[in-house]
Amino acid sequence: MLKEVTATRYVTPLREGGSLPGIVEADDLGTYVMKFTGAGQGRKTLVAEVICGQLGRRLGLRVPELVAMQLDPVIGLGEPDQEVQELLKASGGLNLGMDFLPGSLGFDPLAYEVGAAEAGRIVWFDALINNVDRSWRNPNMLVWHGDAWLIDHGATMIWHHNWPGAEASAAKAYDASDHVLAPFRPDIASAAADLAPLVTEALLTEVAADVPDEWLVDEPGFDSTDAVRRAYVAALLPRAATIHERLTLDAPTKNRPSQAPGWLTEHVTPWPHPTKKNSGGEGR
C-alpha cells in the first residue's frame, strides 16, 4: 500500500499540465502535487501513475515518492476558481499525491546532458510501460538538484483501456523516435540486460498491490480488484523480457514531425528545439 496522508490545504493549481493537478499540503507537513480522481482523464490515469511510478522507483529510476491522499472537498470552499472548485468537489476520497520537488525546472534537452546509460534505462522503461508522453514536445521530466526526475505516467499502458485486446496490445512494438532522450544515444541493450531481469512477477504483483482498491472496483470483465491487478502483471511481465527487440529508435534528425504544432512553427528550424512546454494545449 502507498503511504496515506490527508490533504490540509489547497495551495495553487499547476496550469502547465492538461489535467489541472494542484499543489496541496498534507497532514504529514509534506507538499504534494495532487492528481484528482475527478479529473476528466479518469481513475485509470491514477492507476497508471501508481503502477508505473512505483515500478520506476523499484527499478532505481528517479520518480518522486507517491502517496494516497484523502481529500475532503471542504478544503476547496474558499477557492475562487470555478474549475478548481468543481474538480475538488468531484474528487472527495482518495487521490494521488506526488512529492513536490521545489525549485525544479522543466527538462530541456538542449540545456541538460543525459548519459547513454541513463537515457537507455529511461527509454527502455518507457517502452515497457508504453509511455507516449515523454516526447520532445512534452518531456514530463524535471531537473532537480542537478538530476533528471521522471513525472507523469498517466498516459501509459494503453492496453488497460481495452482489456479483451490487452495481450495483443502489450505485445506491440514501441517507437521511441519522438522520445525526448532519443538524441542522447540511449544504450538500450545494457538497460534491457540490467532491468528486464528485475521485472519479475513478484515485483509487478507488489507494485500492483499499491493501487488503492477504490480505483479498481467494478472494472468490466473482472470479478475482483485482485483480478484486475493480475491483468496488469500479465501484460507487463512478458513485455519486459522482449520489448528491447521491438523498440525502434530512428536517427533523431529524421524524426522531426513534418507538421510541427502551430505554436512551434514560428520558432523551430533545427530539431530538437527547447520545447515551449505544454503551451498551446499540447500538454498532457
Ligand SMILES: Nc1ncnc2c1ncn2[C@@H]1O[C@H](COP(=O)(O)OP(=O)(O)O)[C@@H](O)[C@H]1O
Ligand atoms: N513532483 C513535482 N514537483 C514539481 N513540479 C511538478 C511535479 N509534478 C508535476 N509538476 C509540474 O506540474 C506540471 C504538470 O504535471 P503533470 O504530472 O505533467 O500533469 P499533467 O497530467 O497535467 O500533464 C508539470 O509539467 C510540472 O511543471
Ligand SMILES: [Mg+2]
Ligand atoms: Mg504532463
